Amino acid sequence: MSDRDVVISVRNVRKCFPSADGSFITVLDDVSFDIHRGETLVIMGGSGDGKSTLLNCLIAEYDVDAGAIFYRTRDMDEPGDIHTMGPRELNAVRKRFGILFQSGALFNSMTVAENVALPLREHSYVDPSIIDIVVTLKLQQVKMLAHRDKMPAQLSGGQKKRAGLARATALDPEILFYDEPSAGLDPVTSCAIDELIIDLTRKLRVTSVVVTHEMDSAFRIADRMVMLGKGRVLKVATRAEFEAIRDADPDVLADPVDRLIHQFINGLNHGPLTDREGMSEFEKLLVGTQTGL
Protein backbone atom coordinates (compact mmCIF):
# COMPACT_ATOMS: atom_id res chain seq x y z
CA MET A 1 0.00 0.00 0.00
CA SER A 2 1.30 3.48 -0.80
CA ASP A 3 1.76 6.23 1.77
CA ARG A 4 -1.30 8.03 0.39
CA ASP A 5 -3.41 5.01 1.46
CA VAL A 6 -2.47 5.55 5.10
CA VAL A 7 -4.99 7.99 6.59
CA ILE A 8 -3.77 7.82 10.22
CA SER A 9 -0.30 6.82 11.31
CA VAL A 10 0.34 6.23 15.01
CA ARG A 11 4.02 6.36 15.86
CA ASN A 12 5.55 5.40 19.22
CA VAL A 13 2.75 6.96 21.24
CA ARG A 14 3.20 7.08 25.00
CA LYS A 15 0.60 8.41 27.43
CA CYS A 16 0.92 8.64 31.20
CA PHE A 17 -1.44 9.86 33.91
CA PRO A 18 -0.53 11.08 37.41
CA SER A 19 -1.57 8.81 40.24
CA ALA A 20 -2.72 9.80 43.73
CA ASP A 21 0.73 9.30 45.25
CA GLY A 22 2.40 11.68 42.79
CA SER A 23 3.91 9.00 40.55
CA PHE A 24 2.85 8.37 36.95
CA ILE A 25 0.97 5.43 35.47
CA THR A 26 1.84 4.54 31.89
CA VAL A 27 -1.41 3.75 30.10
CA LEU A 28 -0.06 3.60 26.55
CA ASP A 29 3.53 2.56 25.85
CA ASP A 30 5.22 2.73 22.44
CA VAL A 31 2.02 2.21 20.44
CA SER A 32 2.49 2.18 16.67
CA PHE A 33 0.23 1.13 13.82
CA ASP A 34 -1.29 2.48 10.61
CA ILE A 35 -4.92 2.90 9.58
CA HIS A 36 -5.55 2.50 5.87
CA ARG A 37 -8.09 4.41 3.88
CA GLY A 38 -11.42 2.62 3.48
CA GLU A 39 -10.79 -0.15 5.99
CA THR A 40 -12.55 -0.99 9.23
CA LEU A 41 -9.95 -1.31 11.96
CA VAL A 42 -10.99 -2.74 15.31
CA ILE A 43 -8.95 -1.85 18.38
CA MET A 44 -9.57 -4.41 21.09
CA GLY A 45 -8.28 -5.26 24.52
CA GLY A 46 -9.38 -5.88 28.05
CA SER A 47 -10.57 -3.34 30.57
CA GLY A 48 -7.74 -1.00 31.50
CA ASP A 49 -5.58 -1.94 28.51
CA GLY A 50 -5.70 1.59 27.09
CA LYS A 51 -8.35 1.37 24.34
CA SER A 52 -10.30 4.47 25.38
CA THR A 53 -7.11 6.38 26.09
CA LEU A 54 -5.84 5.50 22.61
CA LEU A 55 -9.11 6.67 21.08
CA ASN A 56 -8.91 9.95 22.99
CA CYS A 57 -5.34 10.43 21.72
CA LEU A 58 -6.50 9.69 18.14
CA ILE A 59 -9.14 12.44 18.30
CA ALA A 60 -6.73 14.85 20.08
CA GLU A 61 -8.84 14.91 23.22
CA TYR A 62 -5.68 13.92 25.13
CA ASP A 63 -2.17 15.12 24.40
CA VAL A 64 0.49 12.45 24.06
CA ASP A 65 3.61 12.39 26.21
CA ALA A 66 5.77 10.93 23.45
CA GLY A 67 5.37 9.96 19.82
CA ALA A 68 3.05 11.36 17.19
CA ILE A 69 -0.24 10.71 15.43
CA PHE A 70 -0.18 11.73 11.78
CA TYR A 71 -3.34 12.42 9.84
CA ARG A 72 -3.51 12.55 6.07
CA THR A 73 -7.02 13.52 5.03
CA ARG A 74 -7.88 14.07 1.38
CA ASP A 75 -7.37 17.84 1.57
CA MET A 76 -3.88 17.53 3.10
CA ASP A 77 -0.85 17.43 0.81
CA GLU A 78 1.43 16.15 3.56
CA PRO A 79 0.65 14.20 6.75
CA GLY A 80 0.38 16.37 9.86
CA ASP A 81 0.82 15.48 13.53
CA ILE A 82 -2.44 16.46 15.22
CA HIS A 83 -0.68 17.03 18.52
CA THR A 84 1.51 19.80 17.12
CA MET A 85 -1.16 21.49 14.98
CA GLY A 86 -2.57 24.90 15.84
CA PRO A 87 -6.27 25.19 16.76
CA ARG A 88 -7.39 26.17 13.25
CA GLU A 89 -5.58 23.26 11.57
CA LEU A 90 -6.80 20.85 14.23
CA ASN A 91 -10.41 21.96 13.75
CA ALA A 92 -10.01 21.46 9.99
CA VAL A 93 -8.97 17.85 10.67
CA ARG A 94 -11.81 17.39 13.18
CA LYS A 95 -14.31 18.36 10.50
CA ARG A 96 -13.05 15.41 8.47
CA PHE A 97 -13.89 12.85 11.11
CA GLY A 98 -16.96 11.91 13.09
CA ILE A 99 -17.21 10.03 16.35
CA LEU A 100 -19.90 7.91 17.95
CA PHE A 101 -19.43 8.07 21.71
CA GLN A 102 -20.29 5.20 24.01
CA SER A 103 -23.47 6.79 25.33
CA GLY A 104 -24.26 8.68 22.13
CA ALA A 105 -23.30 12.00 23.79
CA LEU A 106 -26.34 13.77 22.34
CA PHE A 107 -26.88 17.35 23.46
CA ASN A 108 -29.76 17.02 25.89
CA SER A 109 -31.17 20.49 25.29
CA MET A 110 -31.74 19.79 21.57
CA THR A 111 -34.02 17.45 19.67
CA VAL A 112 -32.59 14.59 17.61
CA ALA A 113 -32.92 16.65 14.41
CA GLU A 114 -31.27 19.68 16.01
CA ASN A 115 -28.40 17.49 17.20
CA VAL A 116 -27.80 16.24 13.66
CA ALA A 117 -28.17 19.73 12.19
CA LEU A 118 -25.71 21.38 14.59
CA PRO A 119 -22.44 20.55 12.72
CA LEU A 120 -24.08 21.57 9.42
CA ARG A 121 -25.32 24.89 10.84
CA GLU A 122 -21.99 25.73 12.38
CA HIS A 123 -19.59 24.57 9.66
CA SER A 124 -21.41 25.43 6.45
CA TYR A 125 -23.19 28.35 4.83
CA VAL A 126 -25.95 26.10 3.51
CA ASP A 127 -29.53 27.33 3.56
CA PRO A 128 -31.62 25.98 6.49
CA SER A 129 -33.98 24.26 4.05
CA ILE A 130 -31.06 22.31 2.58
CA ILE A 131 -29.83 21.47 6.09
CA ASP A 132 -33.26 20.07 6.83
CA ILE A 133 -33.04 17.82 3.77
CA VAL A 134 -29.61 16.56 4.79
CA VAL A 135 -30.82 15.91 8.35
CA THR A 136 -33.75 13.91 6.95
CA LEU A 137 -31.38 11.87 4.81
CA LYS A 138 -28.98 11.19 7.67
CA LEU A 139 -31.79 10.14 10.00
CA GLN A 140 -33.24 7.89 7.29
CA GLN A 141 -29.87 6.18 6.91
CA VAL A 142 -29.88 5.21 10.59
CA LYS A 143 -33.64 4.54 10.69
CA MET A 144 -34.35 7.35 13.14
CA LEU A 145 -36.56 9.59 11.05
CA ALA A 146 -39.64 8.83 13.15
CA HIS A 147 -37.82 10.12 16.24
CA ARG A 148 -36.52 13.39 14.79
CA ASP A 149 -38.52 15.64 17.12
CA LYS A 150 -37.82 13.70 20.29
CA MET A 151 -35.48 14.83 23.01
CA PRO A 152 -32.56 12.53 23.88
CA ALA A 153 -34.08 11.69 27.26
CA GLN A 154 -36.99 10.06 25.44
CA LEU A 155 -34.77 7.65 23.49
CA SER A 156 -33.58 4.15 24.30
CA GLY A 157 -29.86 3.30 24.40
CA GLY A 158 -29.86 1.91 20.87
CA GLN A 159 -31.79 4.91 19.54
CA LYS A 160 -29.32 7.31 21.14
CA LYS A 161 -26.47 5.53 19.37
CA ARG A 162 -28.27 5.68 16.04
CA ALA A 163 -28.93 9.40 16.52
CA GLY A 164 -25.30 9.91 17.57
CA LEU A 165 -24.22 8.10 14.41
CA ALA A 166 -26.40 10.35 12.26
CA ARG A 167 -24.77 13.38 13.86
CA ALA A 168 -21.29 11.89 13.39
CA THR A 169 -21.95 11.49 9.64
CA ALA A 170 -23.57 14.92 9.19
CA LEU A 171 -20.53 16.46 7.48
CA ASP A 172 -19.82 13.35 5.35
CA PRO A 173 -16.59 12.59 7.18
CA GLU A 174 -13.67 10.58 5.82
CA ILE A 175 -13.10 8.78 9.12
CA LEU A 176 -15.58 7.49 11.66
CA PHE A 177 -14.56 6.56 15.20
CA TYR A 178 -16.77 4.30 17.32
CA ASP A 179 -16.27 4.07 21.07
CA GLU A 180 -17.71 0.76 22.27
CA PRO A 181 -20.71 0.91 19.90
CA SER A 182 -22.29 -2.24 21.36
CA ALA A 183 -21.79 -1.37 25.03
CA GLY A 184 -24.96 -1.70 27.05
CA LEU A 185 -27.03 -3.10 24.18
CA ASP A 186 -28.84 -6.43 23.90
CA PRO A 187 -27.44 -8.90 21.33
CA VAL A 188 -30.09 -8.14 18.72
CA THR A 189 -29.64 -4.37 18.93
CA SER A 190 -25.88 -4.84 19.01
CA CYS A 191 -26.07 -6.83 15.77
CA ALA A 192 -28.25 -4.12 14.24
CA ILE A 193 -25.66 -1.46 15.14
CA ASP A 194 -22.90 -3.61 13.64
CA GLU A 195 -24.84 -3.93 10.40
CA LEU A 196 -25.38 -0.18 10.40
CA ILE A 197 -21.62 0.32 10.75
CA ILE A 198 -20.96 -2.04 7.84
CA ASP A 199 -23.67 -0.38 5.74
CA LEU A 200 -22.46 3.16 6.39
CA THR A 201 -18.82 2.20 5.78
CA ARG A 202 -19.79 0.80 2.40
CA LYS A 203 -22.18 3.57 1.35
CA LEU A 204 -20.17 6.54 2.61
CA ARG A 205 -16.80 4.96 1.73
CA VAL A 206 -15.33 5.98 5.08
CA THR A 207 -12.49 4.63 7.14
CA SER A 208 -13.86 3.19 10.38
CA VAL A 209 -11.97 2.82 13.64
CA VAL A 210 -13.89 0.81 16.22
CA VAL A 211 -12.86 0.44 19.84
CA THR A 212 -14.52 -2.55 21.45
CA HIS A 213 -14.07 -5.62 23.58
CA GLU A 214 -17.17 -7.34 22.19
CA MET A 215 -15.60 -10.12 20.18
CA ASP A 216 -18.74 -11.05 18.23
CA SER A 217 -19.03 -7.47 16.97
CA ALA A 218 -15.31 -7.22 16.31
CA PHE A 219 -15.26 -10.27 14.05
CA ARG A 220 -18.43 -9.16 12.33
CA ILE A 221 -17.17 -5.76 11.21
CA ALA A 222 -13.35 -5.84 11.12
CA ASP A 223 -11.03 -5.85 8.14
CA ARG A 224 -7.99 -5.64 10.40
CA MET A 225 -7.61 -5.76 14.16
CA VAL A 226 -5.23 -4.32 16.74
CA MET A 227 -4.90 -6.15 20.04
CA LEU A 228 -3.78 -4.07 23.02
CA GLY A 229 -2.44 -5.55 26.24
CA LYS A 230 -1.45 -3.40 29.24
CA GLY A 231 -1.04 -0.36 26.99
CA ARG A 232 1.15 -2.06 24.39
CA VAL A 233 0.32 -3.32 20.93
CA LEU A 234 0.38 -7.12 21.10
CA LYS A 235 -0.60 -7.80 17.52
CA VAL A 236 -1.81 -6.05 14.37
CA ALA A 237 -3.25 -8.47 11.83
CA THR A 238 -6.13 -9.18 9.49
CA ARG A 239 -9.41 -10.57 10.73
CA ALA A 240 -8.60 -13.90 9.10
CA GLU A 241 -5.35 -14.16 11.06
CA PHE A 242 -7.13 -13.42 14.32
CA GLU A 243 -9.84 -15.95 13.41
CA ALA A 244 -7.10 -18.53 12.92
CA ILE A 245 -5.77 -17.78 16.42
CA ARG A 246 -9.29 -17.92 17.84
CA ASP A 247 -10.04 -21.30 16.30
CA ALA A 248 -6.64 -22.87 16.96
CA ASP A 249 -5.79 -25.34 19.73
CA PRO A 250 -3.94 -23.15 22.27
CA ASP A 251 -1.40 -25.90 22.91
CA VAL A 252 -0.14 -25.71 19.32
CA LEU A 253 0.24 -21.93 19.34
CA ALA A 254 3.98 -21.34 19.51
CA ASP A 255 3.87 -17.61 20.15
CA PRO A 256 2.95 -16.79 23.78
CA VAL A 257 1.24 -13.62 22.56
CA ASP A 258 -1.02 -15.73 20.35
CA ARG A 259 -1.92 -17.92 23.34
CA LEU A 260 -2.81 -14.78 25.30
CA ILE A 261 -4.90 -13.48 22.40
CA HIS A 262 -6.59 -16.87 22.05
CA GLN A 263 -7.63 -16.75 25.74
CA PHE A 264 -8.95 -13.18 25.41
CA ILE A 265 -10.90 -13.75 22.20
CA ASN A 266 -12.52 -16.93 23.48
CA GLY A 267 -13.24 -15.47 26.93
CA LEU A 268 -11.47 -18.28 28.80
CA ASN A 269 -10.61 -17.97 32.48
CA HIS A 270 -7.53 -20.21 32.24
CA GLY A 271 -4.50 -19.12 30.31
CA PRO A 272 -1.62 -16.66 30.20
CA LEU A 273 -3.86 -13.68 31.06
CA THR A 274 -4.95 -15.16 34.38
CA ASP A 275 -1.85 -17.26 35.18
CA ARG A 276 0.54 -14.31 34.94
CA GLU A 277 -1.38 -12.44 37.62
CA GLY A 278 -0.37 -15.18 40.09
CA MET A 279 -1.67 -15.78 43.59
CA SER A 280 -1.37 -13.18 46.30
CA GLU A 281 0.49 -14.01 49.51
CA PHE A 282 -2.87 -14.32 51.27
CA GLU A 283 -4.14 -16.81 48.68
CA LYS A 284 -0.95 -18.88 49.05
CA LEU A 285 -1.50 -18.87 52.82
CA LEU A 286 -5.06 -20.08 52.34
CA VAL A 287 -4.01 -23.02 50.15
CA GLY A 288 -1.20 -23.90 52.58
CA THR A 289 1.83 -23.25 50.38
CA GLN A 290 3.27 -20.74 52.89
CA THR A 291 5.94 -22.16 55.29
CA GLY A 292 5.05 -21.92 58.92
CA LEU A 293 1.59 -23.50 58.63
Next chain:
Amino acid sequence: MSTAPAGSPSSRPGVVVRAVEAVGAAAATGLRAAASSVAAVGGMAYLFYDCLGVCARTLLGRKSRVSGESLAAQMVRVGVRSIGIVCLVQIFIGAILALQLAPTLESYGQLQQIATVVAIAVVRELGPLITAIVLSGFAGASIAAEIGAMVEAEEIKALRAHALDPVRFLIVPRFLATVMMIVGLAVIADIVGVTGGLLTSWAALGIDPQSYLDMTQTALVTKDFVTGLVKAGVFGVLISMIACYEGLNVSGGAEGVGSATTATVVKCIVAIIGTDAVFTAIFYVFEL
Protein backbone atom coordinates in the same frame (compact mmCIF):
# COMPACT_ATOMS: atom_id res chain seq x y z
CA MET B 1 20.25 0.65 62.33
CA SER B 2 17.94 -1.22 64.67
CA THR B 3 18.34 -5.00 64.71
CA ALA B 4 15.07 -5.57 66.52
CA PRO B 5 12.53 -7.82 64.75
CA ALA B 6 9.95 -6.02 62.63
CA GLY B 7 6.83 -5.07 64.58
CA SER B 8 8.51 -4.98 68.01
CA PRO B 9 8.12 -1.79 70.10
CA SER B 10 11.71 -0.65 69.65
CA SER B 11 11.43 -0.89 65.85
CA ARG B 12 8.38 1.45 65.67
CA PRO B 13 9.14 5.13 65.09
CA GLY B 14 9.22 7.21 68.24
CA VAL B 15 6.58 9.73 69.26
CA VAL B 16 8.73 12.66 68.19
CA VAL B 17 9.36 11.15 64.78
CA ARG B 18 5.67 10.47 64.30
CA ALA B 19 4.81 14.01 65.37
CA VAL B 20 7.28 15.46 62.89
CA GLU B 21 5.87 13.20 60.17
CA ALA B 22 2.33 14.38 60.99
CA VAL B 23 3.36 18.04 60.81
CA GLY B 24 5.13 17.39 57.53
CA ALA B 25 2.13 15.58 56.09
CA ALA B 26 -0.19 18.41 57.17
CA ALA B 27 2.15 20.99 55.65
CA ALA B 28 2.34 19.02 52.40
CA THR B 29 -1.47 18.76 52.30
CA GLY B 30 -1.77 22.49 52.94
CA LEU B 31 0.75 23.31 50.22
CA ARG B 32 -1.07 21.03 47.76
CA ALA B 33 -4.36 22.73 48.61
CA ALA B 34 -2.77 26.15 48.14
CA ALA B 35 -1.27 25.08 44.81
CA SER B 36 -4.65 23.71 43.76
CA SER B 37 -6.33 27.02 44.66
CA VAL B 38 -3.77 29.00 42.69
CA ALA B 39 -4.28 26.66 39.74
CA ALA B 40 -8.06 27.13 40.02
CA VAL B 41 -7.76 30.92 40.07
CA GLY B 42 -5.47 30.73 37.04
CA GLY B 43 -7.92 28.42 35.27
CA MET B 44 -10.84 30.77 35.92
CA ALA B 45 -8.80 33.74 34.73
CA TYR B 46 -7.97 31.88 31.53
CA LEU B 47 -11.64 30.94 31.06
CA PHE B 48 -12.59 34.61 31.52
CA TYR B 49 -9.98 35.59 28.93
CA ASP B 50 -11.44 33.01 26.51
CA CYS B 51 -14.94 34.42 27.09
CA LEU B 52 -13.76 37.95 26.37
CA GLY B 53 -12.12 36.66 23.20
CA VAL B 54 -15.35 35.07 22.00
CA CYS B 55 -17.30 38.25 22.82
CA ALA B 56 -14.78 40.36 20.89
CA ARG B 57 -14.89 38.01 17.89
CA THR B 58 -18.71 38.01 18.00
CA LEU B 59 -18.76 41.80 17.84
CA LEU B 60 -16.20 41.92 15.03
CA GLY B 61 -16.92 38.83 12.94
CA ARG B 62 -19.83 36.78 11.65
CA LYS B 63 -18.99 33.14 12.18
CA SER B 64 -17.98 33.46 15.81
CA ARG B 65 -21.39 34.60 16.91
CA VAL B 66 -22.93 33.66 20.22
CA SER B 67 -26.36 32.11 19.83
CA GLY B 68 -29.07 34.66 20.64
CA GLU B 69 -31.51 31.88 21.50
CA SER B 70 -29.10 30.36 23.95
CA LEU B 71 -28.36 33.74 25.53
CA ALA B 72 -32.07 34.53 25.91
CA ALA B 73 -32.74 31.12 27.48
CA GLN B 74 -29.97 31.65 30.00
CA MET B 75 -31.18 35.16 30.82
CA VAL B 76 -34.61 33.76 31.65
CA ARG B 77 -33.11 30.97 33.70
CA VAL B 78 -30.56 33.06 35.63
CA GLY B 79 -32.46 36.34 35.88
CA VAL B 80 -36.19 36.16 35.31
CA ARG B 81 -36.66 33.08 37.49
CA SER B 82 -34.66 34.69 40.31
CA ILE B 83 -36.82 37.81 40.56
CA GLY B 84 -39.24 36.30 43.05
CA ILE B 85 -36.66 35.06 45.51
CA VAL B 86 -34.57 38.23 45.25
CA CYS B 87 -37.65 40.38 45.99
CA LEU B 88 -38.61 38.19 48.93
CA VAL B 89 -35.14 38.36 50.46
CA GLN B 90 -34.76 42.09 49.87
CA ILE B 91 -38.13 42.92 51.45
CA PHE B 92 -36.89 41.21 54.60
CA ILE B 93 -33.52 42.94 54.40
CA GLY B 94 -35.19 46.34 54.24
CA ALA B 95 -37.44 45.45 57.17
CA ILE B 96 -34.57 44.07 59.27
CA LEU B 97 -32.44 47.15 58.64
CA ALA B 98 -35.21 49.52 59.65
CA LEU B 99 -36.05 47.65 62.86
CA GLN B 100 -32.40 47.15 63.86
CA LEU B 101 -31.49 50.79 63.33
CA ALA B 102 -34.61 52.33 64.89
CA PRO B 103 -33.67 52.07 68.62
CA THR B 104 -30.19 53.55 68.10
CA LEU B 105 -31.37 56.37 65.86
CA GLU B 106 -34.22 57.12 68.21
CA SER B 107 -31.80 57.44 71.15
CA TYR B 108 -30.05 60.20 69.17
CA GLY B 109 -33.35 61.80 68.19
CA GLN B 110 -32.71 60.99 64.55
CA LEU B 111 -35.38 58.39 63.82
CA GLN B 112 -36.27 60.12 60.56
CA GLN B 113 -32.75 59.34 59.27
CA ILE B 114 -33.78 55.69 58.96
CA ALA B 115 -34.68 56.37 55.33
CA THR B 116 -31.17 57.72 54.63
CA VAL B 117 -29.37 54.84 56.26
CA VAL B 118 -31.56 52.12 54.71
CA ALA B 119 -31.28 53.68 51.25
CA ILE B 120 -27.50 53.98 51.30
CA ALA B 121 -26.98 50.56 52.87
CA VAL B 122 -29.28 48.83 50.37
CA VAL B 123 -28.18 50.66 47.22
CA ARG B 124 -24.44 50.65 47.88
CA GLU B 125 -24.08 47.36 49.65
CA LEU B 126 -26.88 45.01 50.54
CA GLY B 127 -28.76 45.13 47.26
CA PRO B 128 -25.86 43.86 45.12
CA LEU B 129 -24.35 41.70 47.85
CA ILE B 130 -27.46 39.80 48.89
CA THR B 131 -28.56 39.45 45.26
CA ALA B 132 -25.20 37.93 44.40
CA ILE B 133 -25.34 35.52 47.33
CA VAL B 134 -28.85 34.43 46.37
CA LEU B 135 -27.76 33.97 42.77
CA SER B 136 -24.76 31.87 43.86
CA GLY B 137 -27.16 29.25 45.12
CA PHE B 138 -29.98 29.72 42.64
CA ALA B 139 -28.03 30.07 39.40
CA GLY B 140 -24.40 29.31 40.18
CA ALA B 141 -25.07 25.87 41.63
CA SER B 142 -27.39 24.94 38.79
CA ILE B 143 -24.90 26.07 36.12
CA ALA B 144 -22.14 24.02 37.74
CA ALA B 145 -24.41 20.98 38.02
CA GLU B 146 -25.63 21.27 34.43
CA ILE B 147 -22.17 21.67 32.93
CA GLY B 148 -20.80 18.94 35.21
CA ALA B 149 -23.50 16.56 34.02
CA MET B 150 -22.62 17.43 30.42
CA VAL B 151 -18.97 16.62 31.13
CA GLU B 152 -19.95 13.25 32.57
CA ALA B 153 -22.21 12.55 29.55
CA GLU B 154 -19.30 13.37 27.17
CA GLU B 155 -21.26 16.25 25.61
CA ILE B 156 -18.29 18.62 26.02
CA LYS B 157 -16.04 16.06 24.35
CA ALA B 158 -18.61 15.74 21.55
CA LEU B 159 -18.56 19.51 21.01
CA ARG B 160 -14.78 19.53 20.66
CA ALA B 161 -14.84 16.46 18.41
CA HIS B 162 -17.21 18.35 16.08
CA ALA B 163 -14.74 21.30 16.04
CA LEU B 164 -17.17 23.37 18.12
CA ASP B 165 -15.86 25.58 20.92
CA PRO B 166 -17.47 24.68 24.29
CA VAL B 167 -16.63 28.17 25.57
CA ARG B 168 -18.65 29.81 22.77
CA PHE B 169 -21.55 27.36 23.03
CA LEU B 170 -21.92 26.90 26.73
CA ILE B 171 -19.84 29.29 28.79
CA VAL B 172 -20.28 32.65 27.09
CA PRO B 173 -24.13 32.60 27.08
CA ARG B 174 -24.09 31.79 30.80
CA PHE B 175 -21.42 34.40 31.50
CA LEU B 176 -23.22 37.19 29.63
CA ALA B 177 -26.62 36.23 31.03
CA THR B 178 -25.34 36.20 34.62
CA VAL B 179 -23.57 39.56 34.32
CA MET B 180 -26.46 41.30 32.58
CA MET B 181 -29.20 39.87 34.76
CA ILE B 182 -27.43 40.41 38.09
CA VAL B 183 -27.19 44.14 37.31
CA GLY B 184 -30.91 44.19 36.54
CA LEU B 185 -31.67 42.16 39.64
CA ALA B 186 -29.58 44.55 41.74
CA VAL B 187 -31.76 47.44 40.56
CA ILE B 188 -34.88 45.49 41.48
CA ALA B 189 -33.28 44.54 44.80
CA ASP B 190 -32.54 48.21 45.55
CA ILE B 191 -36.14 49.24 44.89
CA VAL B 192 -37.60 46.36 46.87
CA GLY B 193 -35.14 46.80 49.76
CA VAL B 194 -36.00 50.49 50.09
CA THR B 195 -39.70 49.57 49.86
CA GLY B 196 -39.25 47.04 52.66
CA GLY B 197 -37.70 49.72 54.81
CA LEU B 198 -40.48 52.12 53.92
CA LEU B 199 -43.27 49.70 54.76
CA THR B 200 -41.66 48.71 58.07
CA SER B 201 -40.98 52.34 59.02
CA TRP B 202 -44.57 53.27 58.23
CA ALA B 203 -46.19 50.28 59.91
CA ALA B 204 -43.95 49.87 62.96
CA LEU B 205 -42.32 53.23 63.51
CA GLY B 206 -45.00 55.65 62.41
CA ILE B 207 -42.86 57.40 59.79
CA ASP B 208 -44.83 59.08 57.05
CA PRO B 209 -44.18 57.35 53.67
CA GLN B 210 -43.89 60.63 51.76
CA SER B 211 -41.27 62.01 54.11
CA TYR B 212 -39.47 58.64 53.97
CA LEU B 213 -39.35 58.85 50.18
CA ASP B 214 -38.20 62.48 50.30
CA MET B 215 -35.36 61.56 52.67
CA THR B 216 -34.43 58.63 50.43
CA GLN B 217 -34.31 60.85 47.36
CA THR B 218 -32.16 63.41 49.14
CA ALA B 219 -29.76 60.80 50.49
CA LEU B 220 -28.98 58.98 47.26
CA VAL B 221 -26.57 60.39 44.69
CA THR B 222 -25.49 58.94 41.34
CA LYS B 223 -22.28 57.43 42.66
CA ASP B 224 -24.29 55.31 45.14
CA PHE B 225 -26.06 53.60 42.25
CA VAL B 226 -22.94 53.36 40.10
CA THR B 227 -20.80 51.78 42.80
CA GLY B 228 -23.56 49.31 43.64
CA LEU B 229 -24.11 48.28 40.03
CA VAL B 230 -20.38 48.02 39.27
CA LYS B 231 -20.05 45.67 42.21
CA ALA B 232 -23.06 43.70 40.97
CA GLY B 233 -21.47 43.28 37.55
CA VAL B 234 -18.20 42.06 39.05
CA PHE B 235 -20.10 39.65 41.29
CA GLY B 236 -21.81 38.33 38.15
CA VAL B 237 -18.42 37.65 36.56
CA LEU B 238 -17.26 35.82 39.68
CA ILE B 239 -20.39 33.67 39.95
CA SER B 240 -20.40 32.65 36.28
CA MET B 241 -16.68 31.94 36.08
CA ILE B 242 -16.59 29.93 39.29
CA ALA B 243 -19.70 27.94 38.35
CA CYS B 244 -18.52 27.22 34.80
CA TYR B 245 -14.98 26.34 35.89
CA GLU B 246 -16.20 23.95 38.59
CA GLY B 247 -18.61 22.35 36.12
CA LEU B 248 -15.97 21.88 33.43
CA ASN B 249 -13.59 20.24 35.89
CA VAL B 250 -16.01 17.69 37.28
CA SER B 251 -14.75 14.13 37.59
CA GLY B 252 -15.95 11.08 39.45
CA GLY B 253 -19.53 10.71 38.28
CA ALA B 254 -22.55 11.90 40.25
CA GLU B 255 -20.48 12.42 43.39
CA GLY B 256 -18.19 14.72 41.48
CA VAL B 257 -21.14 16.74 40.19
CA GLY B 258 -22.44 17.09 43.75
CA SER B 259 -19.03 18.18 45.03
CA ALA B 260 -18.71 20.73 42.24
CA THR B 261 -22.13 22.17 43.06
CA THR B 262 -21.28 22.58 46.74
CA ALA B 263 -17.84 23.97 45.97
CA THR B 264 -19.39 26.50 43.60
CA VAL B 265 -21.69 27.95 46.25
CA VAL B 266 -18.97 28.11 48.91
CA LYS B 267 -16.37 29.62 46.59
CA CYS B 268 -18.86 32.13 45.18
CA ILE B 269 -19.84 33.39 48.62
CA VAL B 270 -16.23 33.70 49.76
CA ALA B 271 -15.20 35.40 46.52
CA ILE B 272 -18.16 37.78 46.57
CA ILE B 273 -17.62 38.92 50.14
CA GLY B 274 -13.86 39.20 49.69
CA THR B 275 -14.30 41.25 46.53
CA ASP B 276 -16.89 43.40 48.26
CA ALA B 277 -14.37 44.16 51.00
CA VAL B 278 -11.80 45.19 48.41
CA PHE B 279 -14.30 47.40 46.59
CA THR B 280 -15.42 48.99 49.85
CA ALA B 281 -11.82 49.84 50.73
CA ILE B 282 -11.17 51.29 47.27
CA PHE B 283 -14.35 53.37 47.31
CA TYR B 284 -13.48 54.59 50.80
CA VAL B 285 -9.95 55.64 49.78
CA PHE B 286 -11.17 57.42 46.65
CA GLU B 287 -14.23 58.81 48.43
CA LEU B 288 -16.62 57.25 45.93
